[in-house]
Amino acid sequence: MKNLKHLFPILYFFLILSCDEFILKKTVVVKLLKGDIIFEPNTPSLFGTLNYTIKNRQKKSLQEIFFISHPQVQIDTIKYNGDKTRFDQGIGYGMGIYRIRIPVLPSESDAQIEITFHLNGPIREERFLLTSEQVFMDAKKIWLPVPFAETPSFLYLLKVSTPTNYISILGARIKEETIKPDRREIVWQSEIEDVLHTGNIFIGQFERVNHNDIFLYSYNPIQPNPIFSFCRKTINLFSNRIGKYPYSQIHIINELFQYKDIEEFIDGEAMANIIQLSPELSDTNSISIDKITNSPIPFVPRNNVAKLYEVLAHELTHAYLPTILKFNEDNYIEQEAFAEYAGLCSIWNYYPEIYKKFIDGNRIELINLKLSGQSDQRLFRYLYGVNSLHCAFKENPALFLDYINILIQKYRYIEVGPEELIQTANDVNSITSPSNTIIFTNAIALLGSEQLYNVELSFSNLYVTNFFEKYKTVEIHRQLFIQNGFPIPVDVILTYIYMDYSLTNIVHLDSFSNTNLICDNKVLSIIAKTGLEALEEKLSDNQVSFISNYGEDIAISSINNFYNNQKFNTRWVKIEKSNTSNEDEGLESLYIDRERSTFVSPSISFQFDRIVPNKKEGYIQAYKMIDNKPYSYVIFKFKKENINRIDILGIIDPLF
Numbered sequence: 155m156k157n158l159k160h161l162f163p164i165l166y167f168f169l170i171l172s173c174d175e176f177i178l179k180k181t182v183v184v185k186l187l188k189g190d191i192i193f194e195p196n197t198p199s200l201f202g203t204l205n206y207t208i209k210n211r212q213k214k215s216l217q218e219i220f221f222i223s224h225p226q227v228q229i230d231t232i233k234y235n236g237d238k239t240r241f242d243q244g245i246g247y248g249m250g251i252y253r254i255r256i257p258v259l260p261s262e263s264d265a266q267i268e269i270t271f272h273l274n275g276p277i278r279e280e281r282f283l284l285t286s287e288q289v290f291m292d293a294k295k296i297w298l299p300v301p302f303a304e305t306p307s308f309l310y311l312l313k314v315s316t317p318t319n320y321i322s323i324l325g326a327r328i329k330e331e332t333i334k335p336d337r338r339e340i341v342w343q344s345e346i347e348d349v350l351h352t353g354n355i356f357i358g359q360f361e362r363v364n365h366n367d368i369f370l371y372s373y374n375p376i377q378p379n380p381i382f383s384f385c386r387k388t389i390n391l392f393s394n395r396i397g398k399y400p401y402s403q404i405h406i407i408n409e410l411f412q413y414k415d416i417e418e419f420i421d422g423e424a425m426a427n428i429i430q431l432s433p434e435l436s437d438t439n440s441i442s443i444d445k446i447t448n449s450p451i452p453f454v455p456r457n458n459v460a461k462l463y464e465v466l467a468h469e470l471t472h473a474y475l476p477t478i479l480k481f482n483e484d485n486y487i488e489q490e491a492f493a494e495y496a497g498l499c500s501i502w503n504y505y506p507e508i509y510k511k512f513i514d515g516n517r518i519e520l521i522n523l524k525l526s527g528q529s530d531q532r533l534f535r536y537l538y539g540v541n542s543l544h545c546a547f548k549e550n551p552a553l554f555l556d557y558i559n560i561l562i563q564k565y566r567y568i569e570v571g572p573e574e575l576i577q578t579a580n581d582v583n584s585i586t587s588p589s590n591t592i593i594f595t596n597a598i599a600l601l602g603s604e605q606l607y608n609v610e611l612s613f614s615n616l617y618v619t620n621f622f623e624k625y626k627t628v629e630i631h632r633q634l635f636i637q638n639g640f641p642i643p644v645d646v647i648l649t650y651i652y653m654d655y656s657l658t659n660i661v662h663l664d665s666f667s668n669t670n671l672i673c674d675n676k677v678l679s680i681i682a683k684t685g686l687e688a689l690e691e692k693l694s695d696n697q698v699s700f701i702s703n704y705g706e707d708i709a710i711s712s713i714n715n716f717y718n719n720q721k722f723n724t725r726w727v728k729i730e731k732s733n734t735s736n737e738d739e740g741l742e743s744l745y746i747d748r749e750r751s752t753f754v755s756p757s758i759s760f761q762f763d764r765i766v767p768n769k770k771e772g773y774i775q776a777y778k779m780i781d782n783k784p785y786s787y788v789i790f791k792f793k794k795e796n797i798n799r800i801d802i803l804g805i806i807d808p809l810f
């Protein structure tokens with residue numbers, strides 16, 4: 155969902171802001187809208203008859219009421235309880251305002267209003283499109299007249315008639331479909347009262363396929379089965395965990411009308427039970443989910459079936475957010491992060507390896523956004539929000555869906571903000587007993603932050619002189635230093651690795667604090683886990699090793715030598731000349747990267763951050779340093795040829 159504020163037509167906005175109480179006092183509520191709408195491609199035009207059952211909810215009786223519509227929609231006739239009635243248009247408020255004079259309508263009484271209207275094209279305005287080929291009308295543009303109200307809220311039953319080769323789609327369910335020799339008539343029945351979400355219309359010459367209640371519309375034939383099966387799985391999971399799915403049908407349009415990137419952060423858009431998808435996503439169904447799972451790459455590349463699932467899952471969550479669980483307007487980005495993380499919970503449930511790649515990929519993107527000076531931007535806050543939720547619910551993403559269920563029970567239709575989120579997490583923690591299902595509430599408090607933080611391990615040798623022995627002796631102890639750079643308290647789980655066993659120990663550190671520990675000399679290495687890795691700036695310092703990490707050290711030092719045109723042992727490390735694998739997006743040969751990097755500055759080096767091995771292949775994550783300053787966060791793909799030799803296959807530098 156894009157920010158509603160930006161989408162509101164100026165007309166509607168103008169009315170809410172400037173309309174005096176006068177008009178609000180003349181408004182009625184709609185109990186039900188029934189009507190017939192006809193699309194004629196030759197003109198092109200939309201026209202029809204609409205029957206509103208209205209009710210006067212004002213304390214006083216009414217003798218005039220106001221309707222509003224987009225200025226290009228023409229109202230031809232108005233009947234009140236079956237009789238033609240007079241109306242004025244314009245009346246100082248603009249073309250789209252109609253004043254209807256009516257006989258006295260007492261308070262709490264119902265009446266019928268019938269309106270005939272027409273709308274002639276071609277029109278090619280933003281989200282207000284009427285051509286011979288297609289129709290896309292955003293409900294917020296008020297393409298159907300409605301009584302003036304702050305937020306229109308009613309159910310509708312609309313029959314849309316098109317030529318047989320066209321198909322209409324509304325944010326509702328297909329109640330009935332009749333195909334005549336020259337016309338197709340679909341009766342659409344809305345399932346929720348939120349007209350701003352349900353009242354969008356699409357018409358086009360689609361091919362339509364369906365599997366039970368999931369419908370897929372496309373201009374080009376596509377392989378529908380992955381879409382159907384993943385939607386079904388996600389709806390099942392959400393229904394079980396979050397609560398009944400609000401719609402009985404889903405209509406997926408494999409097309410973005412007018413735009414690419416209709417949502418701000420993701421390649422799709424949800425409007426009630428309509429989901430628009432970028433067709434690029436379904437084009438690439440040939441790359442199987444297993445292939446992505448088995449790839450060692452620590453993120454999900456663009457345009458493949460895992461991305462398609464991510465977008466579908468995200469859009470499916472919009473059935474609950476914001477129609478049932480609403481966030482404050484200030485927390486719009488957090489709401490989107492919630493939608494995204496809920497979607498990732500479905501991916502986690504069915505493809506846990508892919509879930510990890512999304513989280514790792516977000517971290518890589520966050521670091522690169524920061525390095526390129528964009529940590530104040532909306533995308534940073536969004537990805538940060540997703541990874542904060544991962545840190546808060548890491549042990550159990552299903553708990554997150556239960557948590558949304560509890561939020562809905564507590565705050566259905568009431569706007570929530572950070573306080574309500576934290577309060578509810580504390581409530582959940584107080585009623586759940588096993589410690590591994592506890593929400594890390596402090597990580598939720600990081601939502602909206604614009605910084606990456608760091609937990610750091612380091613060590614020094616401590617020389618202890620023993621005066622009590624007969625002969626004075628000097629012992630070397632290792633002193634471990636742990637620093638928590640996060641603005642929240644952290645439990646650091648330390649694992650001490652010995653030759654043939656390991657021990658764990660938990661150290662609690664307050665926000666921005668540090669501590670020292672003495673450890674014995676037999677320890678080979680120590681690994682720190684905080685559960686906040688997805689928001690950490692550096693992972694190399696989450697571990698200290700008293701023996702050399704031969705593989706990593708030699709790989710990074712050889713790469714550094716290579717970029718500085720110095721010799722290195724080519725028996726141990728081989729650098730591939732050209733990128734042999736064309737499957738990895740953005741993977742470049744180190745020869746090419748060296749040339750363009752040293753063009754910027756001759757001083758290029760890499761600082762190791764993390765190694766992600768995967769069977770015989772793997773990735774090294776590292777900071778690319780230009781003139782000793784971190785420039786970008788890169789990935790080296792490698793293949794382990796044998797126990798002694800590593801092949802560097804290429805580099806992915808997202809900022810180059």
Ligand SMILES: [Zn+2]
Pocket residue numbers: 155417420468472490493
């Ligand atoms: Zn969204």
